[in-house]
Amino acid sequence: MPKASPEVAKILQATLVDLIDLSLLGKQAHWNVHGPQFRSVHLELDVLVTQVRESYDTVAERLAQLGVSPDGRVETIAGTSQVEDIGPGPIGSDKVVQIMADRVDAVSQRIKDALPQVEEDLLSQDHLIAVAQNLDERAWFLRSQIK
Numbered sequence: 001m002p003k004a005s006p007e008v009a010k011i012l013q014a015t016l017v018d019l020i021d022l023s024l025l026g027k028q029a030h031w032n033v034h035g036p037q038f039r040s041v042h043l044e045l046d047v048l049v050t051q052v053r054e055s056y057d058t059v060a061e062r063l064a065q066l067g068v069s070p071d072g073r074v075e076t077i078a079g080t081s082q083v084e085d086i087g088p089g090p091i092g093s094d095k096v097v098q099i100m101a102d103r104v105d106a107v108s109q110r111i112k113d114a115l116p117q118v119e120e121d122l123l124s125q126d127h128l129i130a131v132a133q134n135l136d137e138r139a140w141f142l143r144s145q146i147k
């Protein structure tokens, strides 16, 4: 079984945490959106959540394959996520699209910035590239609804 370097493990774990948090915020936004684009944004947010859940499952299982225990506990998410909160309460459809697209872009950017640090493990790097590609697609779908 391959072993993860500390650097690769750190980046995969940080990505796992950010993706779990992003999926939780996606549901929060899905439930609290209102306004003229309610239906399309409500549905698109569930597409985001589904895709992000699939992505973090892949990242967690890559960690496990590398002999590192993935940590998806709520304490770990709350303590180490780099995703900015969206706050409680109802939120207008235009605003939520902007806010969630910004959060998706930020997670994608952190992954892209970390790619040179995982070059030693091309399979992990490939997983992370696929995650970032999916995030960019979702941000595009979100933003296209208000432009």
Ligand SMILES: [Fe+2]
Residues within 6 Å of the ligand: 030, 046
């Ligand atoms: Fe729903």
